[in-house]
Structure formats: structure tokens, C-alpha cells
Amino acid sequence: MKDIRLMKGNEAIAEGVIRAGCDGYFGYPITPQSEVLEYLSAANTKQRTGMIVLQAESEIASIHMVYGGAAAGKRVMTSSSSPGISLMQEGISFMAGTELPCLLLNVVRGGPGLGTIQPSQSDYFQAVKGGGHGDYKMIVLAPASVQEMYDFAKLGFDLAFKHRIQVMVLSDGAIGQMMEKVELDEEIPRLTDAEIVKKYPWATTGKTPDRERNIITSLDLNPVKQEIININLQKKFKHIQETEVRFERIMCDDAEYLFVAYGSSARVCQKAVMLGRAKGIKVGLLRPITLFPFPSIELAKLAKQVKGMQAIEMSAGQMVEDVRLAVNGAVPVEHYGRLGGIIPAPDEVLNVLEQNFIISKKEKKYEPATY
Amino acid sequence: MTEEIIIAGFGGQGVLSMGKILAYSGMMQDKEVSWFPSYGPEMRGGTANVTVIISDERISSPILNKFDTAIILNQQSMDKFEGTVKPGGVLIYDPNGIVRHPERTDINIYTIDAADEAARLGLKKVFNMLVLGAFLKLKPLIEPEYMHKGLEKSLPLRHHNTIPENEKAIARGMELVMPKHLLN
Structure with a gap:
């Protein structure tokens, strides 16, 4: 029989990492993602799979513990929310420089600064464009349901080790806090030390007489060598852009107008698509699942079909820049966002699309939903 | 069938549960x-609300601002959510502590004296199940046997001995719900 449970997004990803053979979690509590650490702490992971769960003294300590675990070839992770992820940026850049695989979870809250604890999507630039220093990218997965929070635990680890890259699950307070049905898979056993030695020859598993020492460092003061390191990193990012794009098309086949939205905004837009279709408007939704690599080619294709694109984000306009780059002026692209922890309503975003593309400007302006 | 519900009241009234x-x-x-809960720094005494959707189809947005049914358990929630009921929808409220009663004429309005009944029974904890009974009387979406299974799943094992009194409260809530304003 299928194992189906009603879970919060934060609980689902915690259960997901246990079942995906995670070796270690290092984190520090912060709303709205504290349930991850809470769930893992209560899950008796040491006995269940041997997974270590540790509350570190800070976010900075957490990310460097992840660095250490990853260097040893272990499946390790941390999670936090926006202000905590900002603290981790130095460590993330160092992991980019050393090509260490790991899973990072950001359950985004409103910012800047301490901001609010309500859902937001204002960390898109930080996640997708590289929040730390240097020319690097992470694979960024944007779950839009509790099931995807669960699924992206395993997918995230698999991609991280496939490409030796940091994978960030960019969620938000709404997906983290809400409960939906989740279908769980069988538990995958953790790799044994011998399996890690065999699978990951780069890992610092202890020198043996038959090979050189493995040194994991991002420091090379010779700029010629450093340029080669950078070129190789860029080759990897290009390969990922070509092979790992994921997206969902909702009612796009005959669409004349298109919503572009990810995460919880995509759920709001999905309802708006239904409301629009009921009114006879041919509207669809393109939901990027990977934010890097971004579904630029798919959007460029859709730009030949639709009359306009409406990006909806809980930010002042971040993802919309990538939409505009993808369509390169082929169709008008508008942005609409709510800020500081406010979630737009389905009729509100439909109204915005109608105002921007369908109804003449002279008619009544839309009213933002109040809370 | 899709039923979009908002339940709103004080923290501690059992709204989220x-x-x-x-x-x-x-x-x-x-x-x-x-x-989908309104999560915030408030615990007991603050306002709490939760959006619940039950549907035969894949749920699009878990986040809504219009509802088929609003279950309202304090004045602040009445002020905030009376206007969010879709025309023709249902508003259920406990008049206890309500000073401004709902005024809409385009929806069906019902009352449930759950606070009084819970006090009379001496079982304050079943307050929310009395209210749930009122809802299930008006919207019989879920069969009693599945309510039983739902209680078993959502209550921790140490509270399973309370399931019979919870079920009794649901049945009592079904009897107590009263129409206040009905559409023709």
C-alpha cells in the first residue's frame, strides 16, 4: 500500500532527506523553517538510518559543517530562511569554488533585513545570480507543492552529486507551512564509507598508497590556473543549462496570454488560469521548476505564440528580468508583485493580466487585495 | 466538487486543529x-485562521481570498472575513462575544452556540468539534467513518481516548446549528 501522509512542506522535505540517504543535517532554527530541524530532531535518525542531525551554534557554523561533510563525500545539507541564508553566503561561495555538492534549503521570508516571517520570493537574485562572491551558479529548484518539497530532497542530492554543485531548494513560508498530501517512497540506504571511496574519488576519505592526496581548496594564487578553474566551472554551468531545465506547462497549448510564476505564486496563478478560462480568456501558465537553469528556450518558443506575458512574483521584479532576457523583446512582458510577506490573490493577478493586455487602459484600474 | 473554507478565531480555540x-x-x-495557516508570532489570545480546501480535483491555489464557507469565532475575524464569503456561500458563527452581527443578505448565515454548550458540558476542549459538527451538518462532505479515521490520524495516540467525546460533540453540533438568514 502507498504511504500517503498529510504533512507540512517543512516536514515533507525533512522526511525526504532521511529517505534520500542523507548523512548529515546541520542547521540553526529560524521561522518559517524551524520545523525542518524540529522534525529531524524528533525522527530518531541516528537509529533509523545513522544520519547525524546537529543544531549548530549559528548559520555560519552550519554552512561550514556542511562544507566539511561534503568534502568527505557525504550527503549533507542545511536549511534556513532569508536572513540566515545571507549569513551563509561566504561558505556557499567557498563550496562553489571547491565544487562541493550539498543541499541547501531557503524557506524565504519577507526582507530586507529581518523583515517579516511571512512568505516572500525576494531572494531570487541571491539564489539564482550568486549571493556570494565570484562567478558561480547553483542549481535552484522551486517547489510549488508539499509533494515537491519532498521530491526535491532526493532530486536535489542526486543533481548535487551528478554535477558536483550546490543545489538550493528555493521555497517560501507558504509552501513550508501549509499541509498537503504527500506520497512517500522507500528509504534509500546511506552510502557506506567504501561506496563513497569508490563513487567519489575526489573526496577526502583518507590517502591510500595508490593515489595522490586529495586537496580541497578554492585558493590558487596563480591567475593562469585560476582562469582555467573558472573556465571549467563555466563549462559545467553551460552543460547544466543545456541538460537540466525543468518546467511545467499549464494550459499553454492554445494560450494567447501567459502567466510566468514559480513556487506559491505559481499556485495562485494556476487558480487565476482557471478563473480566466471560465471568463473565456485563453490564458496559460509556464511554471519554471528550475530557476537556474532557467527555461529560457521554452519561453522564447512561447513568445512566438502569445500576445503578452505576465510575471507574478512576491518580489519587486526579479525573475521577470530572466523572462525578458529569454523573450528578448518579442512580446511585452509585465511584472506584478506583492511585497514584504503579502501573497497576491488569484482574482487580483487575473485582473492585472486583463488590465495590462486585454482591457483598454481607460477602464477601471485594479485594486490590490487587502488583508 | 471543491469546497473552499476559512476558519478564523482566537488562538487557543482550536481553529488550526x-x-x-x-x-x-x-x-x-x-x-x-x-x-494553509496564517502563521505568526501570536499564540493563545492572538488571532488565528486557516484556509482548508477539500476537492475531488487537484487543488490549484491553497491561498485564497474568497471562500464558499467562513467559520467565524470572534469579532475580529467577523470584521475581516464576512466580506470574503462568495455570494450564495455560507457563514457560520458563534454569537458568543460577537457585538456586530453579520449584515450580508446575499449569503446563508447560521449560528452555533458552541461556547455556551462547551461550558454547559464542562468540556471546553470540544468547542471546536461542536463547530465542526455545525459545518458538517450544512456541508456533509465527509462520511462519519472517515471523520473517525481523520480524528485517529490527527490526534496523538495519547489523546485517542477522547475520540468518542469528540464524535459526540460533532453530533451535538449538528443538532445545535441554527439558521439566521437564508436565501430563498
Whole structure:
């Protein structure tokens, strides 16, 4: 029989990492993602799979513990929310420089600064464009349901080790806090030390007489060598852009107008698509699942079909820049966002699309939903 | 069938757990469900609300601003959510502590004296199940056997001995719900 449970997004990803053979979690509590650490702490992971769960003294300590675990070839992770992820940026850049695989979870809250604890999507630039220093990218997965929070635990680890890259699950307070049905898979056993030695020859598993020492460092003061390191990193990012794009098309086949939205905004837009279709408007939704690599080619294709694109984000306009780059002026692209922890309503975003593309400007302006 | 519900009241009234029991029961009956709380720094005494959706189809947005049914348990929630009921929808409220009663004429309005009944029974904890009974009387979406399974799933094992009194409260809530304003 299928194992189906009603879970919060934060609980689902915690259960997901246990079942995906995670070796270690290092984190520090912060709303709205504290349930991850809470769930893992209560899950008796040491006995269940041997997974270590540790509350570190800070976010900075957490990310460097992840660095250490990853260097040893272990499946390790941390999670936090926006202000905590900002603290981790130095460590993330160092992991980019050393090509260490790991899973990072950001359950985004409103910012800047301490901001609010309500859902937001204002960390898109930080996640997708590289929040730390240097020319690097992470694979960024944007779950839009509790099931995807669960699924992206395993997918995230698999991609991280496939490409030796940091994978960030960019969620938000709404997906983290809400409960939906989740279908769980069988538990995958953790790799044994011998399996890690065999699978990951780069890992610092202890020198043996038959090979050189493995040194994991991002420091090379010779700029010629450093340029080669950078070129190789860029080759990897290009390969990922070509092979790992994921997206969902909702009612796009005959669409004349298109919503572009990810995460919880995509759920709001999905309802708006239904409301629009009921009114006879041919509207669809393109939901990027990977934010890097971004579904630029798919959007460029859709730009030949639709009359306009409406990006909806809980930010002042971040993802919309990538939409505009993808369509390169082929169709008008508008942005609409709510800020500081406010979630737009389905009729509100439909109204915005109608105002921007369908109804003449002279008619009544839309009213933002109040809370 | 899709039923979009907001349950709103004080923290500590069992608003979130009522939503959770409803969502669990829906899931046991093989429905699609979602439960989205207003989460915040408030605990007891603050306002709390939860959006629950029960549907035969995949749920689009778990986040809504218009509802088929509003279950309202304090004045602040009445002020905030009376206007969010879709025309023709249902508003259920406990008049206890309500100073400004709902005024809409385009919806069906019902009362449930759950606070008084819970006090009379000496079982304050079943307050939310009395209210849930009122809802299930008006919207019989979930069969009693699945409500039972939902209670089993959502209550921790140490509280399973309270399931019979919770079920009794649901049945009593069904008897207590009273129409206040009905559409023709």
C-alpha cells in the first residue's frame, strides 16, 4: 500500500532527506523553517538510518559543517530562511569554488533585513545570480507543492552529486507551512564509507598508497590556473543549462496570454488560469521548476505564440528580468508583485493580466487585495 | 466538487486543529486537501485562521481570498472575513462575544452556540468539534467513518481516548446549528 501522509512542506522535505540517504543535517532554527530541524530532531535518525542531525551554534557554523561533510563525500545539507541564508553566503561561495555538492534549503521570508516571517520570493537574485562572491551558479529548484518539497530532497542530492554543485531548494513560508498530501517512497540506504571511496574519488576519505592526496581548496594564487578553474566551472554551468531545465506547462497549448510564476505564486496563478478560462480568456501558465537553469528556450518558443506575458512574483521584479532576457523583446512582458510577506490573490493577478493586455487602459484600474 | 473554507478565531480555540481534522478526514476519504495557516508570532489570545480546501480535483491555489464557507469565532475575524464569503456561500458563527452581527443578505448565515454548550458540558476542549459538527451538518462532505479515521490520524495516540467525546460533540453540533438568514 502507498504511504500517503498529510504533512507540512517543512516536514515533507525533512522526511525526504532521511529517505534520500542523507548523512548529515546541520542547521540553526529560524521561522518559517524551524520545523525542518524540529522534525529531524524528533525522527530518531541516528537509529533509523545513522544520519547525524546537529543544531549548530549559528548559520555560519552550519554552512561550514556542511562544507566539511561534503568534502568527505557525504550527503549533507542545511536549511534556513532569508536572513540566515545571507549569513551563509561566504561558505556557499567557498563550496562553489571547491565544487562541493550539498543541499541547501531557503524557506524565504519577507526582507530586507529581518523583515517579516511571512512568505516572500525576494531572494531570487541571491539564489539564482550568486549571493556570494565570484562567478558561480547553483542549481535552484522551486517547489510549488508539499509533494515537491519532498521530491526535491532526493532530486536535489542526486543533481548535487551528478554535477558536483550546490543545489538550493528555493521555497517560501507558504509552501513550508501549509499541509498537503504527500506520497512517500522507500528509504534509500546511506552510502557506506567504501561506496563513497569508490563513487567519489575526489573526496577526502583518507590517502591510500595508490593515489595522490586529495586537496580541497578554492585558493590558487596563480591567475593562469585560476582562469582555467573558472573556465571549467563555466563549462559545467553551460552543460547544466543545456541538460537540466525543468518546467511545467499549464494550459499553454492554445494560450494567447501567459502567466510566468514559480513556487506559491505559481499556485495562485494556476487558480487565476482557471478563473480566466471560465471568463473565456485563453490564458496559460509556464511554471519554471528550475530557476537556474532557467527555461529560457521554452519561453522564447512561447513568445512566438502569445500576445503578452505576465510575471507574478512576491518580489519587486526579479525573475521577470530572466523572462525578458529569454523573450528578448518579442512580446511585452509585465511584472506584478506583492511585497514584504503579502501573497497576491488569484482574482487580483487575473485582473492585472486583463488590465495590462486585454482591457483598454481607460477602464477601471485594479485594486490590490487587502488583508 | 471543491469546497473552499476559512476558519478564523482566537488562538487557543482550536481553529488550526479543527482545520487539520477536517483536512485529514478529507484525505482519508480520498479527497484532495490543503491546509494553509496564517502563521505568526501570536499564540493563545492572538488571532488565528486557516484556509482548508477539500476537492475531488487537484487543488490549484491553497491561498485564497474568497471562500464558499467562513467559520467565524470572534469579532475580529467577523470584521475581516464576512466580506470574503462568495455570494450564495455560507457563514457560520458563534454569537458568543460577537457585538456586530453579520449584515450580508446575499449569503446563508447560521449560528452555533458552541461556547455556551462547551461550558454547559464542562468540556471546553470540544468547542471546536461542536463547530465542526455545525459545518458538517450544512456541508456533509465527509462520511462519519472517515471523520473517525481523520480524528485517529490527527490526534496523538495519547489523546485517542477522547475520540468518542469528540464524535459526540460533532453530533451535538449538528443538532445545535441554527439558521439566521437564508436565501430563498
